[in-house]
Amino acid sequence: MDRREIEALRERVKCAAVLEQTGFAIDMKESTRRAVKFRRGSEIVIVTHEGRGWFDPLSDAKGDVFGLVAHLDHVDFLECAGRVAALVGFSITEPEWRSPKIEQDYDLSFSERWQTRRRPWPGSPTWAYLDGQRFLPASLLRAAIRQDRLREGPYASMWAAHTDSAGAVTGWEARGPEYRGFASGGTKVLFRLGQDTALRLAVTEAAIDAMSLAAIEGLRDGTLYLSTGGGWSPSTEAALRQMASRPEALLVAATDANPQGEMFAERLRALADDVGCNWSRLRPPADDWNEALKIRGKEKRERKEGGVPHARRPRQGRLRPAEPALDTPGRDAGGPGDVMKD
Numbered sequence: 001m002d003r004r005e006i007e008a009l010r011e012r013v014k015c016a017a018v019l020e021q022t023g024f025a026i027d028m029k030e031s032t033r034r035a036v037k038f039r040r041g042s043e044i045v046i047v048t049h050e051g052r053g054w055f056d057p058l059s060d061a062k063g064d065v066f067g068l069v070a071h072l073d074h075v076d077f078l079e080c081a082g083r084v085a086a087l088v089g090f091s092i093t094e095p096e097w098r099s100p101k102i103e104q105d106y107d108l109s110f111s112e113r114w115q116t117r118r119r120p121w122p123g124s125p126t127w128a129y130l131d132g133q134r135f136l137p138a139s140l141l142r143a144a145i146r147q148d149r150l151r152e153g154p155y156a157s158m159w160a161a162h163t164d165s166a167g168a169v170t171g172w173e174a175r176g177p178e179y180r181g182f183a184s185g186g187t188k189v190l191f192r193l194g195q196d197t198a199l200r201l202a203v204t205e206a207a208i209d210a211m212s213l214a215a216i217e218g219l220r221d222g223t224l225y226l227s228t229g230g231g232w233s234p235s236t237e238a239a240l241r242q243m244a245s246r247p248e249a250l251l252v253a254a255t256d257a258n259p260q261g262e263m264f265a266e267r268l269r270a271l272a273d274d275v276g277c278n279w280s281r282l283r284p285p286a287d288d289w290n291e292a293l294k295i296r297g298k299e300k301r302e303r304k305e306g307g308v309p310h311a312r313r314p315r316q317g318r319l320r321p322a323e324p325a326l327d328t329p330g331r332d333a334g335g336p337g338d339v340m341k342d
Contacts, residue, residue, distance in 0.1 A: 014051030042259035125156035135297035160207030
């Protein structure tokens with residue numbers, strides 16, 4: 001097979017065909033137009049570049065359609081080429097995107113684009129989304145706004161800033177009722193809420209979850225609430241490594257209570273071991289911290305209205321105050337979000 005045949009196959013066979021043929025399915029909730037997430041059990045592959053590229057968010061693996069076959073099947077290039085050729089004409093599922101395109105290309109820097117957007121205010125579309133649908137309390141939203149972490153995005157979406165160690169905006173997580181994504185051309189580093197000098201580093205996978213955990217814990221003193229934006233870029237790892245290297249630092253893996261969250265937690269544990277800092281695992285009592293916050297908020301609303309809940313989602317545990325002695329390496333600890341098994 002010569003180079004022209006290889007290039008022709010690369011153009012004709014999309015990564016989605018390989019994934020669907022091997023049992024992966026699209027996760028519409030976690031996908032965007034530019035990055036389609038596929039799952040097969042605990043395995044995750046994100047397809048980019050209009051179907052011609054891919055990467056594994058839980059490892060450094062990435063590449064083209066040939067690299068994807070090699071990654072999944074562990075075969076040499078000749079075998080890869082044969083399997084890709086067999087998929088010519090394979091019919092793939094094309095997602096139906098209902099969300100509008102809410103970002104355009106600008107001749108502005110990220111800092112300038114950030115500054116052109118208004119901060120949320122009580123009654124604004126973004127405020128209504130975060131307060132009404134996500135149950136984030138007004139006190140928490142005001143704290144995030146004071147730290148310049150939030151902006152009004154289009155169509156009631158939230159922009160949550162990712163910044164580098166110097167405080168410069170490198171991009172933002174965009175989340176709204178019908179949209180999820182990251183700033184076009186931006187770099188995922190970390191969303192940060194709290195004191196930059198804090199030694200308790202609570203790491204989540206999304207800014208919504210970082211703020212939700214902060215709300216549950218009441219913006220605990222000495223804690224910096226962080227979000228990786230669902231990825232693990234070299235810049236994210238470098239930023240976490242720098243903060244975790246400080247004396248007395250505690251790295252808290254507050255990632256989701258699902259297989260992907262556990263994989264992220266193990267990666268954080270490995271980083272903590274590498275730099276020699278304390279580590280703990282803090283699992284949400286639901287799938288993620290925002291879901292836990294919404295459950296609490298709905299139950300509080302029902303009690304306030306004097307109603308009797310008719311259909312409650314099964315709970316995995318209940319929240320209780322932290323015991324200082326639990327903040328030790330390798331133990332599930334970290335604050336009022338600790339889970340006490342029934």
